[in-house]
Amino acid sequence: MPSPQALSVRSMLQQLRASQNPAEQSLEAQRSGLDQMGQTIPKPDHVLVERTSFDGVPGEWISIAGAPTERVILYLHGGAYYMGSCESHRSLAWRLAEASEARIALVEYRLAPEHRFPAAVEDAVKAYKSLLAQGIEPNRIAIAGDSAGGGLTMATLISLRDEGTSLPACAALLSPWTDLAGTGPSMESRAPYDPWLEPEGIRKAPLLYCSPDQLTHPLVSPLYADLAGLPPVLIHVGRDECLLDDSVRLYDKIREAGGEAQLHIWEDMWHVFHSFPIPEADEALREIGTFIQRRIPR
Template identity: 55%
Template sequence: MPSPESIAVKQYLKAFVASQPAGLDLEASRKGLEMLSSLTPVAPDIKVEKTTVEGIPAEWIAAPNAVESRVFLYLHGGAYILGSCNTHRSIAAKISRSTASKVLLPEYRLAPENPFPAAIEDAVQAYRWLISSGYKPEQMIIGGDSAGGGLTLSTLLSLKEAGDVLPALTVLLSPWTDLEGTGESMETRAEADPWLKPEASRATPVLYIGKLDRRHPLVSPIYADLKGLPPMLVHVGNDEILLSDSVRLVDHASAAGVEVSFKVWDDMWHVFQTFEIPEAKQAIDEIGEFVNQKLSVNA
């Protein structure tokens, strides 16, 4: 059974979405996500340090238990058109604590001002900057939520193609892996999803990729060759239209020989981990267990 807190948040999200203007108002959407994120403040013991990564604004976010040599490169969600350090500082802080990692949260360039492949270029740059700064791939994790999850995969694929040593692990929360929107959950979960709508999810990609083929492997990683990617943890909600994006990714990755840990969370919605509910705490704790178990072996 879902917790009372999650039921209340789901009702709030439905009301919030219903209050938004019809059609895509980019400025209003960006402000709306900032407002939602302000409801989940960062704990007072978290250290936040602003920095730049080869000209890219970013933040270092570290819980008191963060191991100096362990870094989690976190790529925020927002359909490639929304999101910032402000919107994802809180979840980055929770992940820092659970994984005992310093988190680097870059503000990669957003579309439509900076369309594909700007976000990938910035994410690749951020990873290489970490390597050049002395961090070891075997103590690094890369991950993200929603579009940030898709961007994580595109970054790994780009690094693999270029011959870079890949990080040890990847963590994907409700990853957006099919920008064409062909998954069956786009219809079967449309009523249950309190946040995302199929029409908007299918209309938004044009702002990021223009006329580029939506099945391009760096756009929709379910069409990519995933062989050789690091072990991955994938979490997704059972009540979200992007459920099929995760299911198909996991099937594809497993078939390619990638080690995958996969969990579908009953009664949960898109990137529920960002909210102050018991299920989110459990999910964040499980991310920590995954990372700490794997990296303690590799240390």
């Protein structure tokens, strides 16, 4: 049974979706709306934020006062590749920093449609390499991301593997968007239960980022990639989201390729529920934090 807080947020999301038509909103309005949603959890004083650049990719170092900083998470925000920023994801990042006892490199990769594929992948790879250039060992780094950032996390791992760069210790994916072609059965079967996303919007958004013939490119939709030789991956997804099968099929493919993967399907939850001030999100972030700590021990 979902918590009262989760039921309240679900109702809010349903009302928001009913009152807003993304097709009628400007990009600026959609970006501003996501930024505002990300600011609903105030930042505590013990959370430290330092604006910086990761080899030209803007972002922030987010850390917890007095906490060790040897464990690093490169975090790639969601937002369908055309929204998202440090403003929209800072609260999720500092909560993950607490749960994992790590500092977070939260980056702002270039967004579509101003910068289309492969700009986001190039920036994520560049940000990861900047961490290595700072002397951070790859076995002290995790990569994590939600939604489009989850798909981008996979694309980054694939790119690093293919070019022979040392891979991070592990990766965590929060409701990853891994099939921009939108072929998963859950796109339709879970639509009646999804309080936030709907199939039509999910299938339109990718065309801001890539051309129709690129929808199944392995760095656009990692579900179609060779997934062998990657570090351990933890995948979280809500049972009630249209993108459920983006996670389930990715998990199956990683395992089929001989990789290590864990999949947790959260009952009664929606897309990137981790972002919201609900007990289920706190529990999920603790699980991610434990996963990362076990693979990057002190």
